[in-house]
Amino acid sequence: MVGYTKGDLTYLPSGSDLARNLARDAEFPSANDYDLTDLSKVSSYYVDVSSRDLLRRELRSVFADEKKKYCCNNLHRFLAQVADKTMIVTTNYDTLLEQAFLEAKKPYDLVVYPADNEDYANAIFWWRDGVPEPEVLKPQDIDIEDLGKTNIIYKMHGSVQNAVGKWDSFVITEEDYIDFLSRMESAVPSAFSAYFASRSFLFLGYGLRDWNLRVLLKKIRKKVGNSPDQSRLSQPISWALLLDPSPFERKIWDRRGVDIYDMKLEDFVEAMQQRWKPVP
Secondary structure (H helix, E strand, O other), rough: OOOOOOOOOEEEEOOOHHHHHHHHHHHHOOHHHHHHHHHHHHHHHHHHHHHHHHHHHHHHHOOOOOOOOOOHHHHHHHHHHHOOEEEEEOOOOHHHHHHHHHHHHOOOEEEOOOOEEEEEEEEEEEOOOOOOEEEEEEEHOOHHHHHHOOEEEEEEEEEEEOOOOOOOOOOOOOHHHHHHHHHHHHOOOHHHHHHHHHOEEEOOOOOOOOHHHHHHHHHHHHOOOOOOOHHHHHHHOOEEEEEOOOOOHHHHHHOOOOEEEEOOOOHHHHHHHOOOOOOO
């Protein structure tokens, strides 16, 4: 399984491309394009016909192969550039965002939900800036006062670690998402939920067609009163960038107090780079 090469650089496959590759390898019993690009469904089948360990090895061969010259893009670099005691929440498994912070020489802590790492169930991995091994913390031991003091990259659906596979974890199969939602208090510690409740979000490239993302957003956002309008007015304004959103997605975002902008991420980054001026 490989990435996509252009010139001297190799690009990570998209979620749908990864699903197709896994479907081919597992001889997925459907020719329907909707099924073939459903990563959680295909991953579940892959595990059923092989094993979880084999799936983890395949994912590591995609996201952590040192022979592949994966390179962070302008969005990763811009986020690292503007980060100032910022929390970035991502569901990606790759380490390109971390790479961008290292290139920019920006300090950051890395927080990862262990997901399918059974040795550390109901825990959180926390790498302090520059430290090679994580602290294994109980979610209830995380204090909201620990947040907002440095940049934090929070990987809710697990991550690879390029050096070794010991800390790898993935929320990827249908069963993983169900388990993730059932362990919400561990996956999203109460200190994080309280921190999120009073802050604005900028969603980059996330759609709400997936039910698991809708449930997640509903759980981590503070709800006041029973009326959607009342709830919206009581929350900080948030924004989402999504190319060609459907009427369904527009309505779902609006009901969750998020203003949606129909534009390409590349155009957003270019415009922000032209306007942004570093604080002296």
